[in-house]
Amino acid sequence: MSQFDTAPAKTGDTFVRHNPKYLNMFYGTKDVTPLWVADMDLPIAAPITQALQHVTDRAQYAYEFNSEGVFDAITGWFKRRHALTLDPANFVQFPGVLTALSLLVRELTQPDEGVLIQLPAYHQFQKLVTSAGRRVVPSPLKSTNGTYTMDYDDLEAKLRQPDVTAMILCNPHNPTGRVWTKVELEQVVTIANRHNVTIVSDEVHADILLSGHPFTSLSSIDGGRHVSLIGSPAKTFGMHSISDGYLYTANQALLKTMKDLVDSMYLGHGNAFTTHATIAAFEHGDAWLDEFLTYLEGTVDWVDHFLKTKLPGVRMTPAEGTYQIWLDCSATGLDAETLKRSLGTAGFGATPGTWFDATAHQFIRVNLAAPRDEIKSAFKRFKDVLDQEILKDVRQNRQIPAKENQGCC
Numbered sequence: 250m251s252q253f254d255t256a257p258a259k260t261g262d263t264f265v266r267h268n269p270k271y272l273n274m275f276y277g278t279k280d281v282t283p284l285w286v287a288d289m290d291l292p293i294a295a296p297i298t299q300a301l302q303h304v305t306d307r308a309q310y311a312y313e314f315n316s317e318g319v320f321d322a323i324t325g326w327f328k329r330r331h332a333l334t335l336d337p338a339n340f341v342q343f344p345g346v347l348t349a350l351s352l353l354v355r356e357l358t359q360p361d362e363g364v365l366i367q368l369p370a371y372h373q374f375q376k377l378v379t380s381a382g383r384r385v386v387p388s389p390l391k392s393t394n395g396t397y398t399m400d401y402d403d404l405e406a407k408l409r410q411p412d413v414t415a416m417i418l419c420n421p422h423n424p425t426g427r428v429w430t431k432v433e434l435e436q437v438v439t440i441a442n443r444h445n446v447t448i449v450s451d452e453v454h455a456d457i458l459l460s461g462h463p464f465t466s467l468s469s470i471d472g473g474r475h476v477s478l479i480g481s482p483a484k485t486f487g488m489h490s491i492s493d494g495y496l497y498t499a500n501q502a503l504l505k506t507m508k509d510l511v512d513s514m515y516l517g518h519g520n521a522f523t524t525h526a527t528i529a530a531f532e533h534g535d536a537w538l539d540e541f542l543t544y545l546e547g548t549v550d551w552v553d554h555f556l557k558t559k560l561p562g563v564r565m566t567p568a569e570g571t572y573q574i575w576l577d578c579s580a581t582g583l584d585a586e587t588l589k590r591s592l593g594t595a596g597f598g599a600t601p602g603t604w605f606d607a608t609a610h611q612f613i614r615v616n617l618a619a620p621r622d623e624i625k626s627a628f629k630r631f632k633d634v635l636d637q638e639i640l641k642d643v644r645q646n647r648q649i650p651a652k653e654n655q656g657c658c
């Protein structure tokens with residue numbers, strides 16, 4: 250029995266993931282196992298809650314800033330978990346990762362310039378680029394037998410364009426779950442350097458790694474113009490609504506620019522809750538995370554086996570990192586509309602692939618950060634509904650065989 254076998258008691262419908270309004274909107278019913286929003290439906294690490302209780306126990310909410318404490322805790326974490334030596338002076342604090350990315354895009358590029366995004370991509374990337382008045386330059390990842398790799402020829406062709414000045418990289422990659430290797434990252438850095446493109450590396454999923462897949466931060470690769478290690482404790486520790494974002498760069502000119510920018514907007518200090526919770530997580534969260542990763546691995550293995558043996562029309566992209574899995578349903582032969590309807594009928598609250606790539610009609614992303622039994626029963630329901638749909642499809646095709654229906658002339 251694991252602590253993760255039981256979800257925390259739901260105390261209301263205001264969590265986005267469980268909100269009936271959204272569930273009805275996306276799945277046509279509120280009776281859904283919500284496996285969509287990328288947060289956790291699991292008990293979080295006790296030191297985090299203790300730190301938050303410490304803040305409320307004082308019953309005092311005076312000004313309190315401790316960015317240095319946060320940066321020291323993050324530095325210690327990356328040294329222990331990823332053997333990465335960072336200088337605490339090279340961090341800038343932000344309210345969240347998306348704030349950091351949005352401000353970087355505005356700072357590093359000019360209006361109408363192109364920002365390259367590899368597709369499929371976390372859907373907010375496109376929004377933050379276009380809402381800054383910049384152009385999204387898509388570069389599709391290559392899929393070979395379900396494994397995604399970067400298309401270096403396409404990257405070269407797109408980054409060569411003089412008005413493409415930045416690229417957002419996501420490592421580990423949401424939604425495909427790829428953890429980019431050092432060799433792959435070196436190749437991107439070489440191409441970007443050749444064309445004076447700055448890489449902004451979103452590494453918020455850095456700690457969610459399945460065995461055999463070490464994380465390489467872009468900050469460990471020499472010679473780039475990149476800003477890397479943009480992250481927060483949100484994904485690692487299930488701290489989505491009390492999260493502290495940060496960026497790390499050894500580029501001193503850019504560091505100063507970003508520090509001055511957040512200072513001018515009074516964004517760079519977090520609050521008592523985010524500060525105490527973040528320090529507690531990074532200083533005392535190791536054991537909890539190790540247990541969670543073992544649990545996640547067990548869930549991924551179960552899903553992999555279930556799909557291969559019971560639902561061979563649905564193929565899982567090899568899972569390397571993040572707690573999202575990316576499923577290709579095209580071999581079921583069902584059209585996108587039927588697939589969408591099936592999700593609702595099965596109460597299977599996956600995220601449609603089209604959120605990440607407008608052409609990914611037959612893909613879904615499934616969040617596995619929930620008790621394994623909930624995942625198992627959701628997949629079993631999904632299989633039953635898909636089986637019925639596939640059977641219906643086969644029967645319909647048999648009833649009106651194309652040739653017989655052509656008549657005599």
Ligand SMILES: Cc1ncc(COP(=O)(O)O)c(C=O)c1O
Nearest residue numbers: 287345346347348371423453481
């Ligand atoms: C790759 C990636 N970046 C950023 C975020 C959101 O970060 P934040 O909530 O800190 O803005 C997410 C959330 O799912 C994500 O997957």
